[in-house]
Amino acid sequence: MNAGALSLKNVAVPGRLHALSLEFAPGKMVGLVGPNGSGKSTLLSVAAGLLQPAAGGEVFWSGERLAGIPVIERGRRAAWVPQEARFEFGFSVRAVVGQGRYAHGDDTAGVAEAMARFDLERIAERPVNRLSGGERHRVLLARAWATGAALQLWDEPLAALDPRHGLETLMLGRELTRGGRTLVFSLHDLRVAHCLDEVVVLHEGRLRAAGKPEAVLTPELLREVFGVTARVESGLTLFL
């Protein structure tokens, strides 16, 4: 029971998410898809322990009740990347990435490597509030990487990135999961969803389907959930 890296049991958030149960195995790269407002961000917030599920729902990390894990330890075990990257103060890129080490009690270990991975070395000393949207997102991703957490929860990491950095981010995500970590992230690009280990489809706050992309992303489901007509050919979604 609850052996997965992340398990959601009967988790609900009033008005946003109907009760659902999901299990994510270690080493998997999982995509959360669904139209705007379908509950993807809510699900990620609950999984990260930032939003309390309604009574009766429980979140487990590696089989352990999330509610019983001290906040500081949570910072070492899971990393969450928000959808919006807004900075009021002009911390340097290096300082923000270093914040990923807060729960470890240092601010340098692995920071240079994380910045290199997300192509931030050139702008390491620039203030984050002067960066472009995509650059700010890469800073947050590098900070999540620097935590070294086994569970990575990213809310639309690709939306603000240019094609090259988007592709690199996917490859970095794959590197994480090959190392046994678990990555759950929300996305809108269904062509990308086809390359993932698993896909979870949310629709109007309900779990609509979950499983391997080829089994889940059928033309019928795409029409029903997204209202688009599409054909799936050799692992690719072609919109008509």
Added chain:
Amino acid sequence: MKTWLQTTPLVLVATAVLVGLAAVSLASGDVRLSPAQLVDGLLRRDELAATILWQIRLPRVLVAMLVGAALSASGLVMQAYFRNSLASPGLLGVSAGGAAGAVVAIGFGWVGFSLLTVPLMAVAGALVATGAVLMLARRGASTERLLLAGVALNALLGAVTSYVLSAHTTTYERTAQVLFWLLGGLEDRTWEHVVMAAPILLAGALLLPLGRPMDLLSLGAAEAQSLGVDVRRVRRWLLGLSTVLTALATAAAGTVGFVGLIVPHILRLLVGPEHRRLVPLSLVAGAAFVVGCDLLGRAAGGLRLGIVTALVGGPFFLWLLRREER
């Protein structure tokens, strides 16, 4: 560790400036003291100088230091808490809350009970104001919303103060006292006021270890929580300490505006936004700033402290607003 090594020299520089300004402040006045007289007076070897220093000037300078440290650190904390670099005790109405509390205590003649009545009532008033700000403007609220909440609170609490004032106009002395709170000043400060403001040192010390969590919090509460910051606990400490700091400063010197806005801003421009540096620096630099403003006011023929900080801070604030717009 590295940050600590980088911070110490900066704090030492700020301390040197503070000590220099304090020495000038102690030496100047109706009776000018030479450096030698200053030392002799402090060591009580020169009776006249000792009387001037220990009875009049030392309490005044010490209150100035404590008030400056408190308001500056309080502003820094509020800016991190609200994630808005324009938040400060004066603009948000927390100072006005402290003053209203103090004025109520004085106006109703409760001061006789205990020396603690005024600071305690100031803390109560400041807490009410902080609570109101929290209800009116949620964290991460836009500058407009935050400042409008402050405008409303300042007007409301000013009305409370004015009411108490007008209800007691028959007593000349009370009125003079109440006026003093509204304008803010360091006239006639005694050792009683130093004692009243002394807990500022403790509150300031309690802020020191909160520098790093403040960094994370200033970039977003959910992010900070996900990285391992106990956001609820840290927030309670920050809000409690900044409110107490403002209240004690107000209890000791009335409403002195703009210190909590100007000092953190200048420091951020000088040393960057990291709170591990800003917290200790804001305490020392804030003290130096208020001692300097007091000196300036005295040199200008006895301008009250609150008027000097407003004359310096008003234009600075308008400049900041313009800068924000761009």
